[in-house]
């Protein structure tokens with residue numbers, strides 16, 4: 016049995032937990048959830064197993080972007096915004112969560128975050144983000160194995176305002 020298969024099983028269990036069991040949301044860098052009335056651009060991203068159609072992204076400081084993430088794969092995927100360091104920490108936490116679950120047999124509360132979405136196979140999810148300048152900002156899927164397979168890209172800041 017592959018690790019990936021186990022990881023996905025754990026993920027499916029985890030997302031079945033009631034909302035009340037969720038851990039508090041992480042705050043990652045690079046901005047904050049955006050005001051839907053201030054959207055200036057829509058970015059569509061297609062997720063497959065395991066890649067994003069979007070390879071990199073350039074934004075302006077303060078820009079509010081609506082992301083539309085469509086999952087055309089057979090596995091759940093995340094699309095999260097954070098610094099490279101935050102993604103590394105988040106990935107380590109998710110791995111620990113899955114290990115714990117394999118040992119105890121109990122489903123863990125889903126990891127919840129404000130800086131992106133989890134998209135189930137065949138579904139589309141949207142979120143709105145207002146960017147603030149941060150070094151080493153990335154969009155990524157932190158499900159174990161996916162980041163390593165290349166599900167991440169750089170977000171750079173350009174243009175004036």
Ligand SMILES: [Cu+2]
Pocket residue numbers: 065091092093156157158161162166
């Ligand atoms: Cu993924």
